[in-house]
Amino acid sequence: MTRIYNTQPPGNVLVSAEDVAKTFPSADGGSLDVLDGVNLSIREGEVVALLGRSGSGKSTLLRILAGLIPPSSGDVRYGGVPIEEAAPAVAMVFQSFALMPWLSVVENVELGLRASGVPRRERRRRALEAIDQIGLDGFEAAYPRELSGGMAQRVGFARAFVQRPDLLLMDEPFSALDALTGENLRSELMSVWQERELAGQSICIVTHSIEEAVQLADRVLILGGTPGAIQAEIPIHIPRPRDKRSPTFEAAVDSLYALLTGKSATGPQSSMPSPLTHPLPAATSGGLAGLVEIVVAHGGQTDLPDLADELSFDIDDLLPLVDAGSMLGLLTIDGAQVFITDGGYAWHWAGIQESKSRFAELAVTRAPLVRTVVRALENSDTGTLRADFFRDLLRRGFNERDAERQLSLAIDWGRYGELFDFDADTDELVLSEVSAGLAGLLDSDGEGPAGDPGAL
Numbered sequence: 001m002t003r004i005y006n007t008q009p010p011g012n013v014l015v016s017a018e019d020v021a022k023t024f025p026s027a028d029g030g031s032l033d034v035l036d037g038v039n040l041s042i043r044e045g046e047v048v049a050l051l052g053r054s055g056s057g058k059s060t061l062l063r064i065l066a067g068l069i070p071p072s073s074g075d076v077r078y079g080g081v082p083i084e085e086a087a088p089a090v091a092m093v094f095q096s097f098a099l100m101p102w103l104s105v106v107e108n109v110e111l112g113l114r115a116s117g118v119p120r121r122e123r124r125r126r127a128l129e130a131i132d133q134i135g136l137d138g139f140e141a142a143y144p145r146e147l148s149g150g151m152a153q154r155v156g157f158a159r160a161f162v163q164r165p166d167l168l169l170m171d172e173p174f175s176a177l178d179a180l181t182g183e184n185l186r187s188e189l190m191s192v193w194q195e196r197e198l199a200g201q202s203i204c205i206v207t208h209s210i211e212e213a214v215q216l217a218d219r220v221l222i223l224g225g226t227p228g229a230i231q232a233e234i235p236i237h238i239p240r241p242r243d244k245r246s247p248t249f250e251a252a253v254d255s256l257y258a259l260l261t262g263k264s265a266t267g268p269q270s271s272m273p274s275p276l277t278h279p280l281p282a283a284t285s286g287g288l289a290g291l292v293e294i295v296v297a298h299g300g301q302t303d304l305p306d307l308a309d310e311l312s313f314d315i316d317d318l319l320p321l322v323d324a325g326s327m328l329g330l331l332t333i334d335g336a337q338v339f340i341t342d343g344g345y346a347w348h349w350a351g352i353q354e355s356k357s358r359f360a361e362l363a364v365t366r367a368p369l370v371r372t373v374v375r376a377l378e379n380s381d382t383g384t385l386r387a388d389f390f391r392d393l394l395r396r397g398f399n400e401r402d403a404e405r406q407l408s409l410a411i412d413w414g415r416y417g418e419l420f421d422f423d424a425d426t427d428e429l430v431l432s433e434v435s436a437g438l439a440g441l442l443d444s445d446g447e448g449p450a451g452d453p454g455a456l
C-alpha cells in the first residue's frame with residue numbers, strides 16, 4: 001500500500017478490517033474475487049472516503065463494514081469486538097434513497113427507530129428534530145413521489161441521523177442528484193456533521209468523485225486492483241469549509257488523480273496480458289476520438305483535473321477514456337498530465353479510412369480482447385462464431401453484466417476498426433475482410449500489452 005503521508009488521526013478506532021476478502025459466486029458457476037487483503041480502520045469522529053473506479057468493490061466493502069454481509073475471510077471489528085458479536089451503531093445512506101413509497105417523510109424517518117423499539121412519542125420527537133436539521137421542515141407529511149431527488153435524499157440523511165449512529169456509511173449518496181443539488185447537499189451535510197462532531201460520529205463515504213473525496217474527507221482510501229485492496233491512503237489536511245479553488249485543494253485533487261491514473265489497470269505493464277487481466281476500458285471508439293481531439297486542441301498535453309472540470313466530467317467518465325487511449329498507445333500519462341503520442345497524432349490527423357485501419361492495427365496488437373476475438377474468428381472455418389462463445393469465456397472472469405459490457409465494447413472497437421461485425425439477428429460475430437490483412441500481426445508478438453494473445 002502506498003502511504004503518502006503517515007499521520008494517524010486522533011480518536012479511538014471505531015471499526016477495523018483486517019485482511020478482509022470477499023468472493024461472490026460468478027455467473028458461470030465459478031467464483032469472483034472482489035476483495036482481497038483489505039486492511040483499514042476508521043476512527044471516532046473522522047470522515048473517510050473510499051475512492052475507486054466502478055466495480056472496484058467499494059459498495060461490497062461498505063456492506064461488510066456495516067455488518068450487512070460477512071467477509072469470506074478476515075476480521076471486521078467494531079469497537080474492538082468481532083462484528084458478528086457486536087451491535088454496531090451504524091446507519092446507511094444509499095445512492096437510490098431507498099425510501100418506502102407508501103410512508104410519509106416523517107414515517108420514513110421514524111422507520112429505523114421503530115425497528116429498534118423506541119417509544120412512539122420519542123420516535124416522533126427525534127424524527128421531527130432530524131427533519132428540521134436537514135432542512136425538510138414543512139415536508140413531514142409529504143410522500144416520496146412528491147419530492148425532488150434532492151429532497152428525497154434529505155429524507156435519506158434524516159433517517160440516518162435520527163438513529164444517532166456512531167458511524168454513518170454512505171454509498172455514493174450524491175451521485176443520483178444533479179450537480180448543483182449534489183453540491184448544495186454535500187455542504188449542508190458537512191455543516192450538520194460539524195455541529196455533531198463533538199459526539200464523535202464518523203462517516204465513511206463511498207465515491208468515485210475525486211473532488212467529492214477531497215471536499216469531505218479527513219482521509220481518502222483508494223480501492224483498486226483485481227481483486228480490490230486499499231492501494232493508497234491520503235490524509236487531507238485542509239481546514240473546513242474547503243474552497244475548491246484553493247491551491248491546497250487543487251494539489252490534493254492532482255495527487256489523487258495521479259494515483260488513480262498511475263494505478264490504471266491498463267497501459268504497458270505486466271507480462272501475459274489477457275482479456276481477463278486487461279479488460280477493455282469502458283470507452284467507445286467515438287468517445288476516445290473525442291478525447292484525443294480535445295487533447296490535441298489543448299496543444300497535445302493537458303492536466304486531467306482541469307480537463308475534467310472543463311468538461312464537467314467526473315472520474316468515472318474521464319478515466320476509462322484515458323485508459324483506452326493509453327492501452328492503444330494514443331496517449332501517455334505522467335502524474336496528472338496526459339500527452340498525445342506520435343501514434344495519437346497520426347491517428348488524429350489521418351483521413352477516415354486510414355484512421356480506421358490504424359485503429360484496427362492498434363486494437364489487434366494492444367487490446368487483448370479484440371485480439372482474442374479476431375484470432376478466434378480467424379480460426380473458425382466460416383469466419384463467424386456465436387457471441388455466446390465469447391460470453392462464456394468472459395464469464396470466467398467477470399460477472400454477467402461486466403462480461404456483456406466487455407463484449408459490447410469489443411464489438412464497438414471491432415466495428416470501428418472494421419475488424420469484425422456483430423449480427424444481432426443470428427447473435428454471431430463475423431470477421432471482416434480487413435482483418436485478414438492483419439493476420440501477420442496476430443502471429444507476431446505485437447508491441448503493446450496484448451503481446452501474448454493469451455487465450456481467455
Ligand SMILES: Nc1ncnc2c1ncn2[C@@H]1O[C@H](COP(=O)(O)OP(=O)(O)OP(=O)(O)O)[C@@H](O)[C@H]1O
Pocket residue numbers: 024025032034052053054055056057058059060061208399402
Ligand atoms: N451479491 C453479489 N453477487 C455477485 N457479484 C457481486 C455481488 N455484489 C457485487 N458483486 C460484484 O462485485 C464487484 C464489485 O461490486 P461493487 O458494487 O462492490 O463495486 P463498486 O466499486 O461499488 O462499483 P460501482 O461504483 O459501479 O457501484 C462487481 O463486479 C459486482 O458485479
